[in-house]
Amino acid sequence: MNGLFRPSADLFEQLSRLQNQFDQAFFSPGTSIRALAGANFPAINVGSTPDTVEVMALAPGLDPTAIQLTIDHGLLTISGERLSTLPEPSERTGIYAQERFTGAFRRVLSLPDDIDPAKVDASYQDGVLRVTLSRRESAKPRRIEIT
Structure with a gap:
């Protein structure tokens, strides 16, 4: 294998870090790539x-x-x-997914x-x-x- 690409044990960690940087650069906090569907509603x-x-x-x-x-x-x-139609988040309730x-x-x-x-x-x-x-x-x- 040449020196251009060497898979490492932390490849998924690097991809996760890249995804987080992408999210921080282009999305507001708390959003994800799934939230992009709203842009085409x-x-x-x-x-x-x-x-x-x-x-x-x-x-x-x-x-x-x-x-x-x-x-x-x-x-x-x-x-x-x-x-x-969801209740407002409070101390007793929270939303953990909203697609x-x-x-x-x-x-x-x-x-x-x-x-x-x-x-x-x-x-x-x-x-x-x-x-x-x-x-x-x-x-x-x-x-x-x-x-």
Whole structure:
């Protein structure tokens, strides 16, 4: 084996130290790599048809009245806040794991140029926010008769 890589007995200790340094540099105290999932809340699926663009945001546990949708300059913004249902930590209680995201969130999606901002429908059912954005009639393909 050449001298470039020599595994040692403390390799895992070195990796653990590196992970701790990474966490200190990029995360606030008490967070971990698992907490990054909150940065992408809600998870979003986007699809398209010839007539619409469909956005489905997977956002269980939200009050639909607490969700704000806006369209401005070709951007769809989904924002709101998911409140915690856990008791506040005290002398008698403590939280030792919390993987469900809580707090304010904001997702911004760039929309195609042919979306009509006046024709948007949104519904929330079973934890899924569904946004249907219609395309402008002038942007849809049409057949032209030759005379």
